[in-house]
Amino acid sequence: MSRAGQVLAACGVMVGVAVGTAVAPAIAQTPVQPGQAVPVTTAHPATFDYGLAPRELAPGHWVIEGAVDDFGRHNGCNIINTAFILTAAGPVVINTGPSRLYGEQQRRAVVRVAAAATATAASGRVLNLNLHPDYFFGNQAWAGWPTLALAGSRAGMRAEGAAYADNLYRLCGDWMAGTESTPAQADVAAGPLTVGQHTLVLHRLQGHTADDLVVLDPVAKVAYVGGLVFMNRVPTTPHANFDRWLASLDTLETLLTQGHYKWVVPSHGPVHSGLVGLQQTRDWLRWLTATMQTSAYKGLDLNEVLHHPDVPPQFAHWAAMPAELHRSLTQWYPTFEARALGR
Secondary structure: OOHHHHHOOOOOOOOOOOOOOOOOOOOOOOOOOOOOOOOOOOOEOOOOEOOOOOEEEEOOEEEEOOOOOOOOHHHOOOOOOEEEEOOOOOOEEEOOOOOHHHHHHHHHHHHHHHHHOOOOOOOOEEEOOOOOHHHHHHHHHHOOOOEEEOHHHHHHHHHHHHHHHHHHHHHHHHHHOOOOOOOOOEEOOOEEEEEOOEEEEEEEEOOOOOOEEEEEEOOOOEEEEEEEEEOOEOOOOOOOOHHHHHHHHHHHHHHHHHOOOOEEEEEEOOOEOOOHHHHHHHHHHHHHHHHHHHHHHHOOOHHHHHHOOOOOHHHHOOEOOOHHHHHHHHHHHHHHHHHHOOO
16 A cells, blocks of 8 residues: 555545535624633535635734544544744645645635734744645645745655545545645745744654654744644554654643643644644553554464454544544554564
């Protein structure tokens, strides 16, 4: 199976391409308070409306949460959190969702919020935080704006985009109508990024993928941590390097703690305060790798590990359990078996 195929579990068959008219959701104008849960987006399959509902976390910082779930037609394959930052030089959009349709509805939402805030939305830029398809497939709807990602992410988008599209069409059906893989156009580098009155700080970390972009606003205290952190959902691991991921979590914990960040925006799972999502992710990675190592040295085969995993109670009710666990075991357990055999 290709790397792209490991990202997405293929199921169902591709259906037609007719798309209904999306209904514009109301925009929440009241900033979310610390500790308050951000409402989860509700997709409407009958009208192909993603139900995107931007919420303001801090002045100028707006988040659109996806479902805490696995890919499916019931949610339009919208399981990702996207965001945008309103600046005097135009919005900075972070991630663009799983489809052309998502990107179009996202762009309309950004324009509505900007108009209500008397901010310009005539031009701006897009940041894709890694190479996975729901981070960048909406780029197609952002024609005329520069789309940016780390160099390694852009290379991965180009290499795997066609396979991603094939799998997402199977998983999402009509939600994908007219969608083509549209990789980021240009590289972005780690360091300060000044846009209007905002100076964002970009960090290149690794582990969830080979290039994981983290975007920090040290003034607003908002951290966009991408796929390095999952909250209440089993982490995906198709491009994982577990040692580097754990090291990146240590680095990220230092950044968040020293910077006193109020809001942590993961790509998957609820927006939250503090380190709870980071700690969940770290605990999962440690348990997963220890389980595979111990099982391999016991001589268990993959079938035994798949059917009898001793999943700790704190993980048992997370979204995408056990499907995401099975994907990780199927991909990575042979590597741990080979190590145990000294190969």
